[in-house]
Amino acid sequence: MARPALGRLIAFGNQKGGVGKTTTTINVAAALARKGRSVCLVDVDNNRGLTRTFSVPEEAFRSTFDIFTGEAEASECIIKAEFQTLLNGTEAVVHLPERFAIIPASRSLESLDQVIAQRPSIRPEKNFARALADLRSSFDYVFVDTAPNLTTPTVIAYNTVPWFILTARPGKTAMDSLSDAVQDLLQVKQFGAEGRLLGVVLTEVDVRTRLSKDIVQFVDEEFRATLENKKTVKLGFQNHISKTIAIEEAPYAAQTIFDYRANSRACAEYEALAEEIETRLKNFESLFGMTRGQADEQKRAANE
Template sequence: MSKILAFTNQKGGVGKTTSTANIGAGLARAGHRVVLVDLDPQANLTHGLGLADPEHNVYGALLHEYRLKAYPLQENLALVAGAPALSGFEKVKGDELDREFLLKDLLEPIQQRCDYILLDCPPALGLITLNAYACATALYIPLEAQLYATDGLDKVMEMVARVQRRVNPTLTVGGIFFTRFDGRKVLRRETAETIRDKYPGLVLEQTIRETIALGEAPHLGQDIFSYAPTSAGAADYAALVQEILTR
């Protein structure tokens, strides 16, 4: 049975999609069978990994228009495409019985065929995110160490507590990790220490430095290991994958 890891933050622009893509690619390179699922209506994960105009996507599968399809990207790595229509998911399914378990039901048939399923959640705590939390084994929260960084984090942690009580009692927070991190800046270091003190044991040791290559790779439809395997970004994500595997 595969582990389902949800990458989430109520705040946008924190490197959530970049992290989902590169951690997924890193796990695949380590020999694990990985399926990525793009749950963000912006579909940046889909476009950033070079999948243009896919015929099947997760929204159509959730509506039972067709079976779930994972498009192969490279050895051990496949992607369930996202779609802008996901923005209407709550309106379409909001009144349905057991609406928070629709994604869990959809993913069950593929759980025996892969080791990890990684969910790229939208930057909002709506029905799509609730579905992700309801089926996830663990949540990983990318975060920038800057002013107001804890605002979105606190909201995520509040929702996690509610989901644990009512929907998914086995859900855990796998870890919080810092993206676009610059240890030379005092404010970044101080903010990181504040969050480590507030959430002891949850903040991962590995940080992701801001590098040009991490920004360039999605424009060419590639993960960082394919685009710039010797870059600082590749080294950081490789180390982060190893830390996740040992938790």
């Protein structure tokens, strides 16, 4: 099995809550872990969707707050294998999948702006960038689950990672929220961010419905990247995730869909999507890498 280049950093985002960011982040990561890749999921959302999915007890672990403030190194915040917690009111042991680690968020993330204002010597961007650099040397993938608005942790995450994936679900406001997300990404880019849109994942899709057909068509038409060789590629991923009850139930067991319901059709869908994401990363890295190299070549030639 060919291994991916070490340390692919991807942020999952959308400027709207409840569009499947956290669920997609978790289950794509689980699919990659089953393929033999090691994945670390990092929660920078003050709503703590990822952290709450696994019922991580807040007081027991260091979190992204400690990373931003420089009080902890990434390695001190990683949760792996299993831990004790209260699950739906009962003492329980949560088992994380193999090769699947998380760094939780804590409620203190909400006060990060105030903490920084009081202690201007804190360099949250630098601290976070160092943490991601550490993580990229020990994991094949690092996925950052972001907040649905431009909070400081989310802006910093967007500024630090090379790739974004947007997630969307069918619905009345889906198209607006996707456009808003792209606008926000562009705004962050004006601050010098490097990131590129890797693709758009559609989830909770039911192809029989009008709303699902509309969003698939919208993404197909609106989300394209023009490469420097003028070739256009569609950014919507071909593999969608269906609306599935088991996906909604899995967090109550603090499990990924693979551990909760191995025979769910969603497992095959997440596996296909994970495969598509890996393939696209490989293609985009070489396409963009190549075109960027050519541009440098031209600049050099022009300067001579």
